[in-house]
Amino acid sequence: MVFNLVVNIIGIVVFIAIAYLFSKQKHAIHWRSVGIMLVLEILLAWFLTGSQVGVDAVKAAADGFTWLVDVSYDGIAFALASWVNVKQMDFVTSSLLPILLIVPLFDILTYIGVLPWIIKWVGRGLAYITGQPKFESFFVVEMMFLGNTEALAVSQLQLKQMNARRNLTIAMMSMSCVTASILGAYIQMMPGQFILTAVPMNVLNAAIIAAILNPVEVSPEEDTIAKVSGSAAVEETTETTETSGSEDLADAQVKAAKPTREPFFSFLGDSILGAGKLILIIAANVIAFVALAKLIDKLLGLINSNLSLENIFGIIMFPFAWLLGFNPHDAFQMASYMGTKLVTNEFVVMGEVTSKVDTFAPHFKAVLTVFLTSFANFSTVGMIIGAFKGIVNREKNDVISRNVGYMLLSGILVSLLSAGVVGLFVW
Numbered sequence: 001m002v003f004n005l006v007v008n009i010i011g012i013v014v015f016i017a018i019a020y021l022f023s024k025q026k027h028a029i030h031w032r033s034v035g036i037m038l039v040l041e042i043l044l045a046w047f048l049t050g051s052q053v054g055v056d057a058v059k060a061a062a063d064g065f066t067w068l069v070d071v072s073y074d075g076i077a078f079a080l081a082s083w084v085n086v087k088q089m090d091f092v093t094s095s096l097l098p099i100l101l102i103v104p105l106f107d108i109l110t111y112i113g114v115l116p117w118i119i120k121w122v123g124r125g126l127a128y129i130t131g132q133p134k135f136e137s138f139f140v141v142e143m144m145f146l147g148n149t150e151a152l153a154v155s156q157l158q159l160k161q162m163n164a165r166r167n168l169t170i171a172m173m174s175m176s177c178v179t180a181s182i183l184g185a186y187i188q189m190m191p192g193q194f195i196l197t198a199v200p201m202n203v204l205n206a207a208i209i210a211a212i213l214n215p216v217e218v219s220p221e222e223d224t225i226a227k228v229s230g231s232a233a234v235e236e237t238t239e240t241t242e243t244s245g246s247e248d249l250a251d252a253q254v255k256a257a258k259p260t261r262e263p264f265f266s267f268l269g270d271s272i273l274g275a276g277k278l279i280l281i282i283a284a285n286v287i288a289f290v291a292l293a294k295l296i297d298k299l300l301g302l303i304n305s306n307l308s309l310e311n312i313f314g315i316i317m318f319p320f321a322w323l324l325g326f327n328p329h330d331a332f333q334m335a336s337y338m339g340t341k342l343v344t345n346e347f348v349v350m351g352e353v354t355s356k357v358d359t360f361a362p363h364f365k366a367v368l369t370v371f372l373t374s375f376a377n378f379s380t381v382g383m384i385i386g387a388f389k390g391i392v393n394r395e396k397n398d399v400i401s402r403n404v405g406y407m408l409l410s411g412i413l414v415s416l417l418s419a420g421v422v423g424l425f426v427w
Contacts (some may be wrong), residue, residue: 001427004325004363009325011419015413019212022409028215033131034208040129041204041421048197049366050425055193059085062192065184068105072098072184086171091286091351095178096279102184103275104268106145111267115145128328132207133218135162140203148375151177156391165216167392170318171400172214174384175376175411176206185282186346189354190369194422198373201418209413211408282347285379289344290351313339324367324420334364338371342412345379346372366426371419376411 016038023029047054076097079083083093109115123138130137135158144152152159152174159167178186178199186195291311300307317335326334341349349372357365381404389397400407 004327005424007323008325008420008423011320012417012424013326014323015417015420016208016212018409019209022406023215024406025215026087027056028217029212030131030215034211037130037132037204037208037211039358041201041208042424044204045197045421046425048200049193049422058193058196059234062187065187065192065196068102069184069188072101075101091347092279094335095347096282098184098188099182099279100275102182102270102276104271105410107274108268111261111264119145119158124206126203130207132211133166134223134427135188135218136166136169136173136207140173140177140206143174143206144199144203146321148174148177148380148387151340152384152391158389159388160393162222163216164396165214166218167388167396168400168403168406169210169214169216170225170405171384172210172407172410173206173408174387175380176202176209176374176414178202178373178375182278188375189347189350190357190372194366194369194426195373197362197369197422198418201370201422202374202414205414205421206410209410209417213410213413242276275307285345286347286351289348293340293344293348308339309343310336313343320416324416324423326367327361330361330364335367337368338415341372342377342408345377346374349373363423363427367419367423370422371415374411374415375420376408376415380411381407 020026020029048058076093080093080097083089083097106115119141123134123141126132127134135155139151139155152170155170159170159326162170169339181395183195183199187245196354212406295403297308297310300309300312314336317338318332321335321338322328322331324331324334335348337353340352353360353368357369360368384407385397385401385404397414
């Protein structure tokens, strides 16, 4: 264990070194800010996985999500009793249909102002502690609750005003989030403790990796404040920025610009409809990616019976998996899961391992769960570029499109760093 722990620590250093190696402006990196965020992350990882208070808090939150999912089954059973009252529910019923309750619940919290209030104060606190630009700090917190494309949509006024380099930073950060409304689906398949631990880890690491890969100098005049007003329909959101850096003036602007609120039941109907579309999108992606992966395996088998996507990914990702503190055998297995997730999505791997995850060693279980808890994969790149294309001008969007490799690298490094830090405390 001591040897693997040392390797795990070295791995964290290597992941940061890789980010430094590919940095666009090495001389502009604010190492003090990076160091503060890294120390904060390590302390948070210890608190959530190594202290009894933190473990109990995360367990209570996970139990809360499980309770919400159980409540959602009552609604599902009313309409589809034959899908619920069975010995073993399928993936769509057990993991996806509860989204019909959880997404509207989070949208209601946005409608009444709870989530915007949390985002505002957590974002301000993060900016104050880390020294990061205010909007970047707000954005990583927005992603934690809203998801990447949703956070981009409600931030469109700010994105239009920012320069292309800062937009690229936001695109990199967008690779590493998960939305709170989908955590219930994750917790049905993987250990809830590590799912919920991964969320704040990804927030901090998205800021760390972006600050190293694409450091940008932000003047006080450019350090604007973003204000978000929630609505299920993105078009109804209001966002105001103030370039003078005066938060009081920005607050006054928001109050003055606040539109007539959409009627609640119209809002709720849009939210439920959006949740239904999300279920269809996830289900379609999982079916298509699993089928395509199986097809590729069949074709590779015609060349050589030992050739498969799992083995190819295992070879490519093996060095990174080994640096997370595993013996060669476990590292190869971890690497195959990591590669599959990056090419397909997290649901494919979660669905594959959910029946056996409790048999994994604690370190393997923690590292795998944290690595999977993000949207970092090839399909997310297309979603982010598409979102930016509808928000910013062509010149800014072209800058993002030319840096797809950096977006992928950012997403992978954030997942690796989060898994590596959490893995330090779970053996």
